[in-house]
Amino acid sequence: MLKKYLIAIIAVSITISLILTFKYDLILFSCSYKKYPNERLNCLVPYFKHLTQKTSAENAINTAKQFQKDGIINDCHLAAHIIGAENLRKNNFDAGKSFATCPMACIEGCYHGVMEEYMRKTGDTFDPGRLSKLCENISDNPLLKRQCIHGIGHGILRHNEIPLIEAIGLCQTFSDSFLKNTCLEGVFMQNINNILLDDEQTFIKKIPDLCKSVESLNDKGLENQCVSAIGEGIMFYTGHDLDKSKKICLTLPVKNQKQCILAAEAELKINRSVLD
Numbered sequence: 001m002l003k004k005y006l007i008a009i010i011a012v013s014i015t016i017s018l019i020l021t022f023k024y025d026l027i028l029f030s031c032s033y034k035k036y037p038n039e040r041l042n043c044l045v046p047y048f049k050h051l052t053q054k055t056s057a058e059n060a061i062n063t064a065k066q067f068q069k070d071g072i073i074n075d076c077h078l079a080a081h082i083i084g085a086e087n088l089r090k091n092n093f094d095a096g097k098s099f100a101t102c103p104m105a106c107i108e109g110c111y112h113g114v115m116e117e118y119m120r121k122t123g124d125t126f127d128p129g130r131l132s133k134l135c136e137n138i139s140d141n142p143l144l145k146r147q148c149i150h151g152i153g154h155g156i157l158r159h160n161e162i163p164l165i166e167a168i169g170l171c172q173t174f175s176d177s178f179l180k181n182t183c184l185e186g187v188f189m190q191n192i193n194n195i196l197l198d199d200e201q202t203f204i205k206k207i208p209d210l211c212k213s214v215e216s217l218n219d220k221g222l223e224n225q226c227v228s229a230i231g232e233g234i235m236f237y238t239g240h241d242l243d244k245s246k247k248i249c250l251t252l253p254v255k256n257q258k259q260c261i262l263a264a265e266a267e268l269k270i271n272r273s274v275l276d
Contacts, residue, residue, distance in 0.1 A: 037074040037239040038196050044072075048079055049086045057087040057110055058103045065105060074239040075271055078196070080106035081154075084113020093121055099138050099148070107270065111147035112154055112186070119155025126156065128173045149179050153186020157194070164191055165213050168222065188226045192233030203237060207251050227256045231263025240271050 031043035044067075051060040064079035073079060084102055087110065091097040095118050102110035135148035157167045164187070171183035195206050211226035231249060238244040242264060249260035 032072050036200075038237055041073050041078060042197055044079070045082055048082050052083050052086040053090055057083050057090075057098075057101050060086075061103050061105050061110060075236055076106040077109040078193070078236060080109025081113035081116065084110035084115075084151075085117035086113075088114045088117045093118065095134065095148075096138050099144060108143075108147045111144065112151040115148055115151025116155040116158055119152060119158070126170050126173075128170075128175070128179075132174060132176070132179060146178075146182050149174075149182040150186040153183040153188075154190045154193070155186075156183070157187050157190040163213065164210075164226075165217070168214070168217070184222070184225060185229075188229035189233065191226065192230050196233065196237055204248055204251060207234070207248060208253065211252075211256065223256075224259055227252065227259045228263035230256075231260040232267040234260070235264050235267040235271070240268055242268050 028044070028047055031040050031047070034040040034043050048060055048064065051063060060083045061076070061080055064073065064076035064083065067073045067079070068076045084098070087101060088095065088098045091101070095114060098114045099111060102114060131152055132149075135145045135152070138148050139145060153167075153171060156162070156170055157164065162170075167187045168184065171187055172180055174180045174183060191210055195203055195210075198206065207230065210230055211223060214223050214226045217223075230252070231245070234245045234248050235242070238248070245264040246261050249257050249264060252260055
């Protein structure tokens with residue numbers, strides 16, 4: 001009798017496993033037919049989360065890289081953000097363990113996702129001293145420390161629902177200039193990441209206003225950082241179509257158009273290097 005029960009349990013387990021496998025294969029199939037790259041990526045979020053939980057962040061990142069090569073997604077960096085966030089949840093919000101199991105691929109996006117999700121969990125209080133120490137303790141590798149602080153910048157603007165100016169101010173509370181600038185890079189990238197899932201008409205309409213508040217700071221360096229991030233983000237939105245991205249850059253004030261286009265051109269080179 002016991003043997004029959006065991007056989008039944010095994011059979012049910014295998015059936016459930018097959019159903020889940022089919023479910024996620026079906027998601028992959030249906031997502032590949034979405035028209036726009038950002039739609040395909042958004043559709044694939046459950047797939048990447050499932051893959052991270054059931055296998056590893058490294059395997060999920062490798063899959064994202066392959067999807068980029070196959071043209072299913074146009075860039076694996078944003079997919080790596082999703083995978084990193086899920087990796088943190090998988091590791092019970094242990095940032096150190098999550099960093100240790102993130103690969104460097106896809107422009108270190110996994111690390112950024114870890115810290116975005118970490119900020120969502122703990123972002124009700126922004127303590128630059130604590131966060132700086134956290135990033136120091138995560139790794140002795142200066143590059144990983146940088147990715148940690150950069151990810152914090154993403155998390156500030158993504159989860160705290162605060163104006164861009166306030167997010168900039170939080171980054172500037174870091175005592176070290178390197179940490180300030182690294183945090184700001186994350187904030188400015190998230191500034192445009194927040195609209196990457198908008199429809200095209202809405203996306204283009206919002207572009208001219210993204211850096212408008214930064215002008216009030218009378219800091220050309222900050223304004224250029226903000227505009228450069230827009231140029232990079234537009235490339236993600238258009239599937240790295242440079243001509244289309246340049247046209248969207250031209251919706252910015254004239255003084256910012258060249259900076260936006262230069263950033264878009266630089267992003268195209270980075271995108272191609274990921275596949276090398």
